[in-house]
Amino acid sequence: MKQYLKLIVLTLFAGSFAAEHAYASIASGEIWRDDRGVHINAHGGGILRHKNTYYWFGEHKIEGKAGNRAHVGVHVYSSKNLQDWSDCGIALNVSNDPKSEITKGCILERPKVVFNEKTRKFVMWFHLEHKDAKPQPYSTARSAVAVADEVTGPYTFLHSLRGTPENWPINFPEEMRNQFDVKDDYYHGSASWEEKAETHQRGLAVNTCFHEGQMSRDQTVFVDDDGTAYHIAASEHNATLHIRELNESYTGYTGKYIRIFPGRYHEAPAVFKREGKYYLISSGCTGWAPNAARSAVADDIMGEWTELGNPCVGINPGNNMGPEKTFGAQSTFVLPVTGKKDAYIAMFDIWSPGNAIDGRYVWLPIEFADEGFYVPWKSAWSISSFEDMEN
Known part of the structure; x- marks a missing residue:
């Protein structure tokens, strides 16, 4: 009876909070509460719009340093207006089976969900590091795939994979191929970052991983207007971004991929399309510490990419x-x-x-200019500030 009464009280509290605390604006860097009054737990996430509702998927964290590993799974929230969010529960649970690839204590990062119009399945991709990875925690460097029949899940883990084994990048020169007699000593050598960058520019890591498949760490998924999907991931020990075409089910690769910015150490990729051009936002590689954002543009997602520079403008007064x-x-x-x-x-x-x-969230409107785009700091802003499209 006490548990029943407690449930009633919590339900009433959640309803009261949602009614009284509807957000009039997006306040970056602040605590952002869901319909229950709890800070949204969807880190490193992405959003899928389905049937006029937005769904926010992200890493569910726990308190302390232990939260940097997966102890729960992927959380999902829903919203009609992108400002007020309802908790829809855990979309993908980690496993209690120690033999599972996604066992509790693994590293599960940057989940992204897309909808496949042909299969009518929801497909989730994420970066996976096995719990007991050797020689160091981030040496697994795999992508993983889960699928569901309903947008909020439950999602079923399918497999993990390395990128495109036995395939060369389509923009990889012939003279860089078949260097199998040259050892990639990244983990065991004492080379400087500059020396490591030079080896990646020569494509040694691509050769080292040719048979097993290319590495994947920070990642995202992008579905183009024609329904073709692409997996964009930091590869080659994080030194080079790979853009890989996905198969028709979005659960694996076709074998077609390119390398962009070899040896430049981009991570945290986010890709979007506007007026026929493809844009990228990414970061440098400094672990958990922040660094300067980067941006790039291309006329073809599998074509030549050009760096544009740091798109950010302004100061976050919170820090x-x-x-x-x-x-x-x-x-x-x-x-x-x-x-x-x-x-x-x-x-x-x-x-x-x-x-x-x-962890906190920063959401900012993008502004466009002839030479690219900008992301200006705004302490508080509303979705309504965007102009409605003409019917």
Whole structure:
């Protein structure tokens, strides 16, 4: 009886909170509460719009440093207006089976969900590191796939994989191929970052991983207008981004892929399309510490990419960090807002590795110019500030 009464009280509290605390604006870096009054737990996430509702998927963190590993799974929330969010529960649970690849204590990062119009399945991709990875925690470097019949799940883990084994990048010169007699000593050598970057520019890691498949760490998924999907991931020990075409079910690769910015150490990729051009937001590689954001543009997602520079403008007054530290945050996703003109939201995470559950979110509207785009800091802004599309 006491538990029943407690449930009634919690339900009434949640309903009261949702009614009284509807958000009039997006306040980046602040605690952002769901319909129950709890800080949203969807870190490193992405958003899928399905049947006029937005679904936000992200890493469920727990308190302390332990929260940097997966103890629960992938959380999902829903919203009609992108400002008020309802808790829809855990979309993908980690396993209690120690033999499972996604056993409790693994590293499960940056989940992204897309809908496959042909199979009518929801497909989730995420970066996976096995719990007992050797020689160091991030040496698994795999992507993983889960599927569901309903947008909020439950999602069923299918498999993990390395990228495109036995295939060369389509933009990989012939003279760089078949260097199997040259050892990639990344983990065991004492080379400087500059020396390592030079080996990646020569494609040694591609050769080292040719048979097993290419590495995948920070990642995202993008579905183009024609329904073709692409997996974008930090590869080659994080030194080079790979863009890989997915198969028709979106659960694996076709074997077609390219390398972009070899040896430049991009991670945290977020890709979007506007007026026929493809844009990228990413970051440098400095672990949990923030660094300067990067941007790039291409006329073809599998074509030539050109770096544009740091798109961030302004200062986050909460931590006094500006463009040189991406407001203290790191990119995770870019969301096109349906029904609004030229409306794109750049999503970032302010990581809190000492107490993972306290990570905050930075959502900012993208502004466009002839030479690219900008992400200006706004302490508070509303979705209504985007102009409605003409009918």
